[in-house]
Amino acid sequence: MQHRRSRATGAALLTTAAAIAGAGHAAGVSPAPITVAVSVPSLESLVAPALPPSAQIEALPRTPGDVHGAELSPSTVLTALTADVLVYTSDRAEPAMARLADRRRALGAPSVAFVDDHGEPSHAHDHAALGAGAEHPWLDPALVASRWPVFASELARAAGVTDPAAGPSSAVRDAREVEGAYRVAAADLAGWSLVSVHGAADAALRDAGFTVLAPMSRGHGVGVTPSAIARLATAADRTGGRVILLIDASLPAGLAGRLERRFGVRLAFINTASGRDWERLMRENLRSVLAAALAPGSR
Numbered sequence: 001m002q003h004r005r006s007r008a009t010g011a012a013l014l015t016t017a018a019a020i021a022g023a024g025h026a027a028g029v030s031p032a033p034i035t036v037a038v039s040v041p042s043l044e045s046l047v048a049p050a051l052p053p054s055a056q057i058e059a060l061p062r063t064p065g066d067v068h069g070a071e072l073s074p075s076t077v078l079t080a081l082t083a084d085v086l087v088y089t090s091d092r093a094e095p096a097m098a099r100l101a102d103r104r105r106a107l108g109a110p111s112v113a114f115v116d117d118h119g120e121p122s123h124a125h126d127h128a129a130l131g132a133g134a135e136h137p138w139l140d141p142a143l144v145a146s147r148w149p150v151f152a153s154e155l156a157r158a159a160g161v162t163d164p165a166a167g168p169s170s171a172v173r174d175a176r177e178v179e180g181a182y183r184v185a186a187a188d189l190a191g192w193s194l195v196s197v198h199g200a201a202d203a204a205l206r207d208a209g210f211t212v213l214a215p216m217s218r219g220h221g222v223g224v225t226p227s228a229i230a231r232l233a234t235a236a237d238r239t240g241g242r243v244i245l246l247i248d249a250s251l252p253a254g255l256a257g258r259l260e261r262r263f264g265v266r267l268a269f270i271n272t273a274s275g276r277d278w279e280r281l282m283r284e285n286l287r288s289v290l291a292a293a294l295a296p297g298s299r
Contacts, residue, residue: 033052033054033055033056034051034052034054034055034056034084034085034159034160034161035055035056035057035058035082035083035084035085036051036055036056036057036058036083036084036085036086036087036155036159037058037059037060037079037080037083037085037086037087038057038058038059038060038087038088039059039060039080039086039087039088039089039094039097040059040088040089040138040273041059041273041274041275041276042138042273042274042275042276042277042278042281043059043087043089043114043138043278044057044059044276044277044278045171045276045277045278045279046114046138046144046148046151046171046278047087047155049152049169049170049171050151050152050155050156050161050169051155051156051159051161052161055159058079058083059276060076060079060080061073061075061076061079071096072096072100077100080097080100080104081100081103081104081107081109083109084109084110084159085109085110085111085112085155085158085159086100086101086104086109086110086111086112087111087112087113087114087155088100088101088111088112088113088114089113089114089115089137089138090113090114090115090116090137091113093136093137098113101113110158110159111158112151112154112155112158114137114138114147114151115137115138115143115147115151136200136201136272138278139200139201139204139272139282139285140201140203140204140207141175141176141178141179141182141204141282142175142179142204142207143204144171144175144278145172145175145176145179148169148171148172148175149169149172152169152171171278174278174279175279177279178279178282178283178286179208181283181286182204182205182208182209182210182286183208183209185208185210185286185289185290186205186208186209186210187209188290189210189289189290189293191239191242192210192211192239192242192243192244192293193211193212193213193235193239193242193243193244194210194211194212194213194243194244194246194289195212195213195214195215195216195232195235195243195244195245195246195265196212196215196216196245196246196270197215197216197217197224197245197246197247197248197250197251198215198216198217198250199215200246200248200270200272201246201270201272201285202215213231213235213243214228214231215228216228216229216232216245216251224251224255229259232245232259232263232265233262233263236263236264236265241263241264241265242293243263243265243266244265244266244267244268244289244292244293245259245260245265245266245267245268246268246270246289247267247268247269247270248269248270248271248272249272266292266293266295267292268285268288268289268291268292269288270285270288271284271285
């Protein structure tokens with residue numbers, strides 16, 4: 001019964017989406033501003049430079065901390081289906097969004113993935129082999145910088161923009177500056193080791209020059225195991241406590257605090273999705289890592 005209701009709801013949403021999408025094309029009606037739905041809030045600042053100033057960009061309503069969730073609310077589905085263009089991170093990072101993109105295709109509506117599932121050929125590492133890290137490609141400034149020009153062209157074409165921004169975008173400049181800031185910080189933190197919960201930004205941090213150890217877990221939905229805690233203890237002992245544990249919303253605060261007290265590691269909160277300004281999100285994450293190393297009592 002529940003599956004029949006879900007199918008009925010989906011069919012109704014498709015019908016509604018088609019009706020709304022067609023309403024703006026009535027004779028005598030001025031073209032409405034382009035509407036773009038983005039699956040992750042921080043994509044807004046990466047999407048905007050490729051669109052006219054009049055474009056309306058809306059982050060899809062999502063459960064806090066749930067970027068990869070397979071279940072989407074009816075309001076999220078409706079917003080995604082009725083926007084002129086849907087932008088999401090990648091098929092692998094967001095399989096539910098990839099399925100919505102397929103449904104939009106049935107309506108003749110375009111969707112654009114910010115990155116493909118294998119990263120850019122010119123990039124230093126293969127995202128297909130990164131495990132959980134491949135599910136957070138927007139946390140990699142080098143990948144963002146190399147991918148953005150292609151993405152901007154694809155987005156402009158999907159949105160029907162005939163005069164996209166010419167020359168290097170501020171998005172590329174910002175990404176390169178963030179990449180440089182990460183490299184400087186890595187040099188400043190030589191001798192420190194980073195351990196993440198599930199490897200969200202490990203590849204990018206390693207590329208920047210940080211010493212990155214194995215993550216506490218291998219993906220979303222995979223809990224922190226006793227063996228992972230044992231590895232953390234060994235790393236803390238070997239480095240004299242110069243270990244920074246990168247935590248996010250997936251790790252219970254109580255567990256993070258116990259690990260900090262028990263092994264003397266430092267905690268740095270990493271924001272993986274919230275916030276509409278990508279550059280600010282990336283710099284705040286970096287400041288969080290630096291603050292952990294410089295906190296009173298650091299060695």
